[in-house]
Amino acid sequence: MKFILICIISILSLSVTAQEQYNLTVQGECGMCQDRIEETALGFTGIISAVWSSNNKILTVEVSNEESTAFSILALHDAISSAGHDTDKYDAPDDVYNDLPACCQYRELEGNESETGNDDLNPLESKVIGYVYELRPNGEQEPLIGANLIWENNGEGTTTDFDGAFSTIFPKGGDNLIVSYVGFHNDTLMVKKGGHVEILLDPSVMLKTVNITYRKKSTEISYVSPIKISSISSKELTKAACCSLSESFETTSAVDVGFSDAVTGLRTIQMLGLAGPYVQITREGQPDVRGIASLYGMEYTPGPWIESIQLNQGTGSVVSGYEGIAGQINVELAKPYSEEKLYINGYANQGGRYEGNMNYNTEVSESVATALLVHGSKRTRVHDRNDDNFIDMPLSDQFTAVNRWKFLFRDGWVGQAGVKITTLAQEGGQIGHEEHNNVTHISNPWLTTVDINRQEGWIKSGMLFNENKSSIALQLSASNHSHESYFGERIYNAKQQTFYANFLIQHMLDDNGSYAIVGTSFTGDHVDEHLDNEIYDRIEKVPGVWAEYNYLKGEKLTIVPGIRLDHHNIYGWFTTPRLHLRYAPTESTVLRLAAGRGQKTASIIAENIGMLASNRTVVVEGNQADFPYGGLEAEVAWNYGVNLVKDFVVADRDLSLQLDGYFTDFKNQIIIDYDDDPRFVKFYNLDGKSTSLSLQALVGFNPMDGLDIKLAYRYNDVKADYQSGTLQKPLIAAHRTFANVGYENKSGWKFDYTVNRIGSKRLASTSKNPENLKRLKKSPEWFLSNAQISKVWNDKFEIYIGGENLFNYRQKDPITSADDTSSPFFDASQVWGPIFGANIYVGFRHKLFNE
Structure with missing residues (x-):
C-alpha cells in the first residue's frame, strides 16, 4: 500500500495536462485542397480528427491519445506547408505549390x-x-x-x-x-x-430534386492511419441507452456483448471471437481496464462521460504496450476545454435502474482549465420474470467521479492531471429473504454481494525541442483497487495496486512526414486474491524499451514496423514485434495488413468471475510453482489481419464496403475447461493448438438525406485443444448478422433501430448431469432488437425513449438446479442469451455552452 500512496501523492503534486484542440490558418481553394490538408493532418502523430473549412480557411485538429503530449503544432505547420498549402506560420515551397492542380492554386497570380x-x-x-x-x-x-x-x-x-x-x-x-x-x-x-x-x-x-449534403458520420474509419481505427463519436453513443462502457457497442458490429452469468448482471464483450480480457482497454492512451478489474472495470466509465472511442481490431501499436491480442479500445473522456460548459443526463428504465450524470468544465485562466465528471446510479427494484426465485438483475448502488486539469506553460511544457474514485455495491441471488419483504420464503437463501472501491490518479506531460522537430513526453498513472464479494458460501476477495510509467521521444525524419518514436516503460502490479482458503498472491514488474518507425511514401504507402523488449520478473525476457502496412491505390480504396505478437498474465478468477455463481470446484493444473496460480504460464498469441475499405457512389449517394479478416494463433493460452465434469472448472496451460478466425463484411449506405444504413455479417471459428480433444470454444456464436438503421431530420427528431441475428453457440457439456438437469448441446439461434426515438431542441435539450430486447427473447432455465442450490450441479454461469427480457427506458440530456 505504501508504494501506491507514494505514486498518488507524486501524481497530485505535478501540475501538468494536455492540449487536445488546435486551430491554424491554412490556404486552399477547393474540395481537393480539403482532402489533401485533412489527410496530411490525420497522418500526423496524435491527431484523431481534422476538419478544414474553405470558407474561413481554418483547420481544426483534435489531439486525443497517448501521443498528445508529444504533439508539435509547428511541425504540423511544416508538414502542411510541405504538402503545398501556406499556413500562418510557413509558406509552401514554390515547386510544390506549382505542382498543385489548377483548381488548388490559391495564391494571387504573378x-x-x-x-x-x-x-x-x-x-x-x-x-x-x-x-x-x-x-x-x-x-x-x-x-x-x-x-x-x-x-x-x-x-x-x-x-x-x-x-x-x-x-x-x-x-x-x-x-x-x-x-x-x-x-x-x-x-x-x-x-x-x-x-x-x-x-x-x-x-x-428542376428536373427532379436530388439533395446532396455532407454529414459527418457518427462512426468513421480513418483512411490515412496505417492501423484501421473506427472512431465512435458521442453522437453514435447517444443512439442507445449507453449507461456504461460495456453498453457502448450496441450499434457496433465489431464487438459482441453478453453476460457473465445469471445472477450478477455483469456485461461482457468479445472481439474476434475472443473474450474481453484479450482486448487492451485504455483511457486516453494509458492502461485502464485490466487485472482484477477486467470485467467490472467496464462499468466504471459512464457512457455520458465518453467523448469518443477509438476501436481497432487485431494488433495495435507497440507504443500502447504488449498486452493487446484481440484489439484495442481507447476511451476519450470529456475535456476541460470543451465547448459544453455543463452537461446533465438523467435516465430510468423498466428494471428499476435510475442514473444521473453531470459534466462541468471551466477555464480557471488562459492556461489552466478543469473539469468535474460525476455519476450516480441505483437499481432498486426486484424482478424475477422467469420464476426461478433468483433476481434477474442485482440491486446496485454506484458512484464515480473524475476531476481533471489541463495546463499550458510558456516554456513549451504541456500536460494534464486527474484523479478518479469509484464505489460499487451489488446484491443478488434468491429473492426469498425478509429484507425485500417478498411473499416467497426460502430458508438459507443463496445470495451474492459485491463491494468495490477504486482510486486512480494520472498525469501526462511533454515539451518540444530541436527546433520543434522533436518532442518528449511522460505518462504516469497509479491505481488502488479493492474487491470484496461472496457467492453463496464461496468468498472471493482481491486487491490490486498498479503503477505505470511510459517515457517517449519522437523525432521527425524527413519532409514527407516520416518519424520515429522510441521510449521506455514500466508496469508494476501487486495482486492479492483470496478464494475461500486459497491465497493467490503475485507481484509483477515489467520494465521495457520500444521503438516504432513510421515510413510514409507520398499519400499511398505507409509502413510502420515496431518492436518492444520487456523483462518480466516471473516470465523473463520477451520481445513484441509488430508491423502495419497501409496501401491506398486510389483515393477511395485502402488496403491494410497487420501482424504482431501479444502477451498477458491471466487473472483467471476475476476474468471468469461468473464461474463463482455455481458449485463447481475450481481446479488449477500448473507445472511451475513460481508462476501465478501455482503454474500458469503467460498467455502468448500472434495475430494476423487484413482489411479493405472501399467507397463507392451509387445513384449519387455514398456507399462504403469494409472487409476484414483476422487470424489469432495462441502459442500458450490458459484453457478454461467446463466440459470435463460439470462439478468442476479446470484451468491449465494449452497443450496443442488454440486459434481464432474472424471474418466480417460491412456495408454502409446513405440512401437519402438523414438516413444511414449499416449491414454486416460476421463469422467466427474459435477452437482449442482440450484434455478431451479439440473443441469449439463454448458460448461463442459462429454466425452473427447485424443491421442498423438511423434517421434524423432537421426538426430534431432522431430514430434508431438495430437488429441482430445471433447464431447458435456450443454449450458446455452436461452429459454427466442427472437426466433432469441435462441441458442442450447447442443454443438456438435468436434475434435481439433495440430501438430509440429522441427529440432535440436547439442542440441544448434532448429527451429520448427506447427499448432493449424488444422481441422479449429470454433464455429458458438459465440456472441449472435453481431449486436446489446445495446440489453439486447448481450452475448459473452458462448464460448464452438475455435473462431479463424487454426493457423500456427514458431519459434526457441538457447542455449549456460556453459563450
Missing part, C-alpha cells in the same frame, strides 16, 4: 499568364471563385456538392466541394460558364471578368 492569356488582368480578376447553391422551399440556400462548371469555349472547368465552393481560371476575354447538376437543367452564365460569384439554381427549372 507575371505572365501565358496558358490562360490573362497577362492584362490583375491577380484578383484572374480567377472566378464562388459558390453554387440551391434555393430550398423554406427560402434557405443549400450548397450543391459536386456541381460541374465548364467554360464553353475551352472545355476546362471544375466541380464544387462539400461547401458548394469552386475556383476556376478565368479565360481571357470572357466566356460562357455552363453550370450543371444532377436533377437540374443546365444553366449558362456570361462571365466578362474574374472575381467572386454566387450562383443560385432555381428550383422552378
Whole structure:
C-alpha cells in the first residue's frame, strides 16, 4: 500500500495536462485542397480528427491519445506547408505549390499568364471563385456538392466541394460558364471578368430534386492511419441507452456483448471471437481496464462521460504496450476545454435502474482549465420474470467521479492531471429473504454481494525541442483497487495496486512526414486474491524499451514496423514485434495488413468471475510453482489481419464496403475447461493448438438525406485443444448478422433501430448431469432488437425513449438446479442469451455552452 500512496501523492503534486484542440490558418481553394490538408493532418502523430473549412480557411485538429503530449503544432505547420498549402506560420515551397492542380492554386497570380492569356488582368480578376447553391422551399440556400462548371469555349472547368465552393481560371476575354447538376437543367452564365460569384439554381427549372449534403458520420474509419481505427463519436453513443462502457457497442458490429452469468448482471464483450480480457482497454492512451478489474472495470466509465472511442481490431501499436491480442479500445473522456460548459443526463428504465450524470468544465485562466465528471446510479427494484426465485438483475448502488486539469506553460511544457474514485455495491441471488419483504420464503437463501472501491490518479506531460522537430513526453498513472464479494458460501476477495510509467521521444525524419518514436516503460502490479482458503498472491514488474518507425511514401504507402523488449520478473525476457502496412491505390480504396505478437498474465478468477455463481470446484493444473496460480504460464498469441475499405457512389449517394479478416494463433493460452465434469472448472496451460478466425463484411449506405444504413455479417471459428480433444470454444456464436438503421431530420427528431441475428453457440457439456438437469448441446439461434426515438431542441435539450430486447427473447432455465442450490450441479454461469427480457427506458440530456 505504501508504494501506491507514494505514486498518488507524486501524481497530485505535478501540475501538468494536455492540449487536445488546435486551430491554424491554412490556404486552399477547393474540395481537393480539403482532402489533401485533412489527410496530411490525420497522418500526423496524435491527431484523431481534422476538419478544414474553405470558407474561413481554418483547420481544426483534435489531439486525443497517448501521443498528445508529444504533439508539435509547428511541425504540423511544416508538414502542411510541405504538402503545398501556406499556413500562418510557413509558406509552401514554390515547386510544390506549382505542382498543385489548377483548381488548388490559391495564391494571387504573378507575371505572365501565358496558358490562360490573362497577362492584362490583375491577380484578383484572374480567377472566378464562388459558390453554387440551391434555393430550398423554406427560402434557405443549400450548397450543391459536386456541381460541374465548364467554360464553353475551352472545355476546362471544375466541380464544387462539400461547401458548394469552386475556383476556376478565368479565360481571357470572357466566356460562357455552363453550370450543371444532377436533377437540374443546365444553366449558362456570361462571365466578362474574374472575381467572386454566387450562383443560385432555381428550383422552378428542376428536373427532379436530388439533395446532396455532407454529414459527418457518427462512426468513421480513418483512411490515412496505417492501423484501421473506427472512431465512435458521442453522437453514435447517444443512439442507445449507453449507461456504461460495456453498453457502448450496441450499434457496433465489431464487438459482441453478453453476460457473465445469471445472477450478477455483469456485461461482457468479445472481439474476434475472443473474450474481453484479450482486448487492451485504455483511457486516453494509458492502461485502464485490466487485472482484477477486467470485467467490472467496464462499468466504471459512464457512457455520458465518453467523448469518443477509438476501436481497432487485431494488433495495435507497440507504443500502447504488449498486452493487446484481440484489439484495442481507447476511451476519450470529456475535456476541460470543451465547448459544453455543463452537461446533465438523467435516465430510468423498466428494471428499476435510475442514473444521473453531470459534466462541468471551466477555464480557471488562459492556461489552466478543469473539469468535474460525476455519476450516480441505483437499481432498486426486484424482478424475477422467469420464476426461478433468483433476481434477474442485482440491486446496485454506484458512484464515480473524475476531476481533471489541463495546463499550458510558456516554456513549451504541456500536460494534464486527474484523479478518479469509484464505489460499487451489488446484491443478488434468491429473492426469498425478509429484507425485500417478498411473499416467497426460502430458508438459507443463496445470495451474492459485491463491494468495490477504486482510486486512480494520472498525469501526462511533454515539451518540444530541436527546433520543434522533436518532442518528449511522460505518462504516469497509479491505481488502488479493492474487491470484496461472496457467492453463496464461496468468498472471493482481491486487491490490486498498479503503477505505470511510459517515457517517449519522437523525432521527425524527413519532409514527407516520416518519424520515429522510441521510449521506455514500466508496469508494476501487486495482486492479492483470496478464494475461500486459497491465497493467490503475485507481484509483477515489467520494465521495457520500444521503438516504432513510421515510413510514409507520398499519400499511398505507409509502413510502420515496431518492436518492444520487456523483462518480466516471473516470465523473463520477451520481445513484441509488430508491423502495419497501409496501401491506398486510389483515393477511395485502402488496403491494410497487420501482424504482431501479444502477451498477458491471466487473472483467471476475476476474468471468469461468473464461474463463482455455481458449485463447481475450481481446479488449477500448473507445472511451475513460481508462476501465478501455482503454474500458469503467460498467455502468448500472434495475430494476423487484413482489411479493405472501399467507397463507392451509387445513384449519387455514398456507399462504403469494409472487409476484414483476422487470424489469432495462441502459442500458450490458459484453457478454461467446463466440459470435463460439470462439478468442476479446470484451468491449465494449452497443450496443442488454440486459434481464432474472424471474418466480417460491412456495408454502409446513405440512401437519402438523414438516413444511414449499416449491414454486416460476421463469422467466427474459435477452437482449442482440450484434455478431451479439440473443441469449439463454448458460448461463442459462429454466425452473427447485424443491421442498423438511423434517421434524423432537421426538426430534431432522431430514430434508431438495430437488429441482430445471433447464431447458435456450443454449450458446455452436461452429459454427466442427472437426466433432469441435462441441458442442450447447442443454443438456438435468436434475434435481439433495440430501438430509440429522441427529440432535440436547439442542440441544448434532448429527451429520448427506447427499448432493449424488444422481441422479449429470454433464455429458458438459465440456472441449472435453481431449486436446489446445495446440489453439486447448481450452475448459473452458462448464460448464452438475455435473462431479463424487454426493457423500456427514458431519459434526457441538457447542455449549456460556453459563450
